Structure formats: structure tokens, C-alpha cells
Amino acid sequence: MPRPERLRRRGSGALAAGILLSLTAAMMPVTRVIEPGGWVPGALTLATVMLATGALLRRARVPAVGVSLVESALFVLVITVAFFRDTAWFGVIPTPDTLRAVPVLLADAVQQMATGAAPLPASDALSFFVVASVGVLTLVLDHVVVTTRLPLLGAVALVAVALVPTIAVPAPMDVGAFVVLGIGILFLLRTDTRARHAGSSRRPSTASATGVAIGAVAVIVAVVLTPLLPAPESREDPIAAGSSGINPTLRLGDDLRRPNPVEVLRVRTTASTAPYLRAVTLSSFAGEVWRPDEQRPEPVDSAEGFGPVPAEADVARAEQVTRIDIERLSSTYLPLPYPATDIGGLRGDWGLIAENRTVVAMQANTSGQGYEVLTEEPRPTLEQIRGARARGAAVSPDYVQLPVVTPELIGQLAREVTADARTDYDAVTALQRWFRSSAFSYSLDAPVEEGFDGAGVDAVERFLVERTGYCVHFASAFAVMARSLDIPTRVVIGYLPGADTPELVDDQVVYSVTSDLLHSWPEVYFEGIGWVGFEPTNSLGSPPTFSSGATTPGGAADQELGLTPEQTEAPSVGPSERPDLPGAAESGAVQDDQASPTAVPGIVALALVALLGAPGVVRAMWRRRQLTAASGGDERAAWRVVQDTAIDLGIPVPASESPRSFGARLVAAHGAPPDAVDALVTAVEHASYAPAGSAWSGAARDGTLASAVDAVRGALRAGTPLGRRLLAVLVPRSLVVRPGSATAGAREPSGAR
Incomplete structure (x- = not known):
């Protein structure tokens, strides 16, 4: 086996270990919502077995589809044995009765979460819900991080899992879980980067080490400095903040102080x-x-x-x-x-x-x-x-x-x-x-x-x-x-x-x-x-x-x-009975104490949307910066926008291909406009090979580099299926895939025109 391929397989095992570490950290905040019980070792055991099985199958050169199928079968087997033995054949094989029991147990878990107060007792229904959810998440992360090599997308999912319980049940930050999660995500990014460059002459040691150092500093700053910052005053709209609700948990200190009653x-x-x-x-x-x-x-x-x-x-x-x-x-x-x-x-x-x-x-x-x-x-x-x-x-x-x-x-x-x-x-x-x-x-x-x-x-x-x-x-x-x-x-x-x-x-x-x-x-x-x-x-x-x-x-x-x-039967309350509240006398409104919760579902939904949209926002901000540089005559910035767009749309950008050859392929196979491509190729070749200080009156001098980039990007997107375009916006691969890397240089899809 060639050495690069052997190193990539070793990288798959390390990625699986990183997923398990990050999953463990992401599960810690869940104990705020559900009391620790058998679901904790059950979920971790299921995740460990699935990830270890996937790593072994990859070392045995089993195709990615086969790995996912085996992991899915293993998931069903473990869930059946753990929760549905009484309805399964031989206590292992699911039956129609097993399938009918699943929605009943799920409905029971949802009912307990809707009417109970955190932390909820670890009932059978809630244990099934958590263990099954962790199993599904493990299957998804194994495919996203190890198979498709998109660790950043996996990190977004892990952060969302850790964030939701924290929002639902406000409490001081769990520093240990945060640090472990940060280490796990940094480990995933580092391992994936090293695996991409295995056997390549372009060693990413300096850039990778710098990225890890920046991430480590960010974790330390968040842990040490964030608690020292003053808490902002609450200025939310009471309706958006959920003041018109009922909190079933009487926590001394979770009482919300919000003006403008409805x-x-x-x-x-x-x-x-x-x-x-x-x-x-x-x-x-x-x-x-x-x-x-x-x-x-x-x-x-x-x-x-x-x-x-x-x-x-x-x-x-x-x-x-x-x-x-x-x-x-x-x-x-x-x-x-x-x-x-x-x-x-x-x-x-x-x-x-x-x-x-x-x-x-x-x-x-x-x-x-x-x-x-x-x-x-x-x-x-x-x-x-x-x-x-x-x-x-x-x-x-x-x-x-x-x-x-x-x-x-x-x-x-x-x-x-x-x-x-x-x-x-x-x-x-x-x-x-x-x-x-x-x-x-x-x-x-x-x-x-x-x-x-x-x-x-x-x-x-x-x-x-x-x-x-x-x-x-x-x-x-x-x-x-x-x-x-x-x-x-x-x-x-x-x-x-x-x-x-x-x-x-x-x-x-x-x-x-x-x-x-x-x-x-x-x-x-x-x-x-x-x-x-x-x-x-x-x-x-x-x-x-x-x-x-x-x-x-x-x-x-x-x-x-x-x-x-x-x-x-009818005690009453009026403004005069609340003289201690600001503005009560003037408005006649009673500013009573609030035991209502924040709008947890709405906040959670907004948080998830923000997390899922973060990669696209980061990509858009970086592209805007590059286009600004291109408008000022930076040929390399203009060419980088084209390369990143191609990577996001699934178009290979191999290191072995010169800018002119790459431009010719964009014109022939993907419908890019020849004039715009020629202007960009000429500009980047001049920037790369012309003597320093030599004069040139091309696109960089007459301010049309940015226009050429826009024309090429528009043509590439128009020639790409809608689903792939949406994926390029939501999950831009160029955030983690560099032009000329092993992943960027994958074979041209058969559907390219």
C-alpha cells in the first residue's frame, strides 16, 4: 500500500477517536436536563462500538457505503437489545411489535420533557431517547468527519448539541466540558489537515501548528476572561423573550425581571x-x-x-x-x-x-x-x-x-x-x-x-x-x-x-x-x-x-x-400594592415578579440557525475581503476567489494543473466565459512570473478584475445543480480544503460538462 494511503487510513482512526472525545464533552451539559443514569455509559458504549467498528472496516478497505450500512445495523442491534428485548425475536432481531413500540417510547419521552422540570429523572423513555440520539449523531459524524472529511461541519453539530441544554437550563458554564470539547474539535481539525497532506511535499506543519495555537488561545481566553466580563442588561422584547409562558421549575434566581407586560x-x-x-x-x-x-x-x-x-x-x-x-x-x-x-x-x-x-x-x-x-x-x-x-x-x-x-x-x-x-x-x-x-x-x-x-x-x-x-x-x-x-x-x-x-x-x-x-x-x-x-x-x-x-x-x-x-376566594392586587417597583405609580401597571421561562424552543431554533449558518457567513466575509483586494489590483486574491468557488462547487483544483490549464478546463467543461477567464489567467501569470516592478496595463490596472471574477463565479454556479449550490453556501468546503491539496485535487465528477 502506498505510504500516503496508509497514513490516511491511520488518520481515519485518529478522527474516530477525536469524535468520541468531542461527543463525550458535548454530552456533559445534557446532565443538566436529565439526571445521570444508565444512559451515560450506554450512549458512550454505543458510540465507542460504532466508531471502532467503522475504523476497523476502513482499515479492511470496506467502501464507505458498506461502513455506514454496518454501523447502522449495529445501531439497530444495540438499541433493540437494550430497550426492546421483550418484543424482538431471540431478544435481538426487531419485529413489527418492536417498530410499534418505538413511537410509543418516543412520545413518552417527549411528554416527560414537555411537562417535567430539569433535571428530569432518567426514565426508560428518556434513556432510550438520549442513547438513540447519540447513536444517530455518531453515525452522522462518522460519515461527515471521516468519510467526507468535513470536520468543521461536524464541529458545528457538536457545538449545537452542547449548546442546546445550556440554553434550555441556564447555569454557570461547565468549564471542564467546554475545554474538552474545544480540545476535541481542534484535534479533529489538526488530524484532518495532517491526513490531507500525508506524503505530500507541501507539509502543513507551520500553518497547522499556528491554527492549533490560535484555537488553544481562544479556549483559554473564553475560560479565563469571559467570566470576568460584566453581564449585559436584559433589553429583550418580552414577547420574543417568552414572558408569556409558564416555567414549571421554581428556581430561586431564575425569576425574570422584564418590563412591558402583555x-x-x-x-x-x-x-x-x-x-x-x-x-x-x-x-x-x-x-x-x-x-x-x-x-x-x-x-x-x-x-x-x-x-x-x-x-x-x-x-x-x-x-x-x-x-x-x-x-x-x-x-x-x-x-x-x-x-x-x-x-x-x-x-x-x-x-x-x-x-x-x-x-x-x-x-x-x-x-x-x-x-x-x-x-x-x-x-x-x-x-x-x-x-x-x-x-x-x-x-x-x-x-x-x-x-x-x-x-x-x-x-x-x-x-x-x-x-x-x-x-x-x-x-x-x-x-x-x-x-x-x-x-x-x-x-x-x-x-x-x-x-x-x-x-x-x-x-x-x-x-x-x-x-x-x-x-x-x-x-x-x-x-x-x-x-x-x-x-x-x-x-x-x-x-x-x-x-x-x-x-x-x-x-x-x-x-x-x-x-x-x-x-x-x-x-x-x-x-x-x-x-x-x-x-x-x-x-x-x-x-x-x-x-x-x-x-x-x-x-x-x-x-x-x-x-x-x-x-x-378572591385576593386582589393593584398598583398601589406594589410601590417598590419603578414606574408603578405613573403607569398603573403592576410590574410583578416573573417566574416565566425564556422562549426555549425559539431561542434554541435561533441558536441552531446561527450555528448552521456560521460557515456560510464566514465564507462570505472572507470572499468580500478578497474581492475588495481584487478591486484594488490584487491578482492573487482574484484568482483565489475563483479557486475557492470551484472547490465549494465540487470542481477539482489540483496542484499539478497550471492556471492556464485550469482556466481552459473551466471554459470547456463548466461554461466559464473565455474573456473573463483569460483576463484572470493573464493577471495571475503576470503576478507570478513577471519581473518585479514591471508595468502591465491589463485587468489589474483598469479595475476590471473584480468584474471578471463575478462573471466566472456566476457562470460556474449557473452550470452546477441547485442542490450543490445550496451546499456550497451552507457548507463551503473551501474553509477547510485548500487549493492544490489532496482533497481539492479529486477526480473530475462524471457529471461535469
């Missing part, structure tokens, strides 16, 4: 005032983040429905009908008043979770929905709720779960604040009254300025020290302190009651709910009554009150707890 929905109800609207309940808290409840939803039209409201027969109830029209909300979580007993008018496939009375999309979205909700709200008397037990109630242990390591300050303050409480209700109202007292203040800015805008029990402890924050601080601190007293709590994400409008429909006031009313609050469970919402956020909303069965509202029984006679 109307997200309209409400009218048979109740006297507008209700709170719940969307998501969060019960599990391990110390870093509150997790949304993940019970499997049942179809909305199922026979069981929401089921009866779990309140004792002697507790009074109030039935209300609420109409909700979505104006500008895109979410898989449906805003509902509590406690819902029936719902109608939904379009699409929706599922209900009876335990927490929420509704989530199975194959639908809130956009454009209009629906009616029937609620049956328990209205216990003050005596009934004070006599109801919360501590030791028969509920899931999740509702009293606390992290293994919880700061002592949290429990200590909870005991101090509730020291005089005689009942569980007295204890939680004491907590609520304490948070809403002058000891605390509401602020969107203070958490950032004071440095505790983070997540977890440490942030709760810091909030209790600083005593200023926004709704997620108040709700989480209330829930954690109540749990330290063994009182079952959970946190809810939804919307505050909207502002009334002059509009009437069927004699009902229409309330407008804007994006800045997205809110979080705690709920407490009482036996015989159910879940009761509380409002600890200082200066926001109205806490629930209960009237004595023996006195009128506002009587002695109410006053002994220091409560005011307000409507239980």
Missing part, C-alpha cells in the same frame, strides 16, 4: 371577584430546586374526572363557573381556578391530574384556547379550620420532605415565630403574618444586589437574613419553614387575579390577566378540608380569611388572629 388571558366568573389561577404544583424539594408533581395524567374526558372535593360533609361549599380565554399564552400547563371539578371547551388532547387538580397538555397547547371550569370551593368556618389537623395528616411524605442538610436558622425561626400558636392553623397564619409584616420588604432588585439570587435552602437562609425578595423567596421560605414544623406544604405557580375591565359579557365583569401577574404561593393541607392557599408575599395580594360560625365576618374571632375581613 395580556395573556381574560377571565369572567360567577364569583364576586376574580380567582387565583393555578397551573403547576411543586411538592418535591431536595434542597436545590422545587420539582413539579409528575403523576401520569388521565384524559380529561375520562369517567373518573377530577373526582369529588375531599372535604368533610359539614364544611360549606361554593360552586362557581369561570370562563377563561387565552389571549397570548403558550404553555402545556392550563391555568385553572381551584378546586376544579369539571372542565369543558378544550381543543386538543389534554390530561388531568386528579390529585392536584391540574391539567397538562398531552398533544395540545394553551394558544387560542377558550374553556369553562366548574369549581366547588370548601369554605370552612374559622372554628373548623382551627380545629383541623395539619401535622400528622394522612398525606404523602413528599409534602413534609426537607433536604438532609437544612440550615438550622430555618427551623429556629419557624419555632420562634409560631411559639404562641395553639393550633396548626395558628402556626401557618403566624408565619404568613410575619412575612407580610414590616420586618420584610418586597423587591425585584434586592436579591441580585445582595447576592442571594440563587436556588436551594442556602438561598432561603440568606433571604431570611436579608428579609427582602420577591414571590419565589416568600413562597419557598414559608413552605420550608412550615415543613420544619412537620406541616405538609407545596408551592403553586400560576397567576394572580386580573384587573377588572369596563367590558361586560352576560352581566359578568371581564378581568384582564397580564404576563407580569405570574406568581407563586404556598398551599397547606388540613385534614377534612384539603389544600388551602396562603399569601406570604409582602405587599402583594390578599391572604385568605375565615369567618367565625358564631359571629359575623370581622367579628371577635377574626380579630384575635389579627386578620381583616376580606373575601376568601
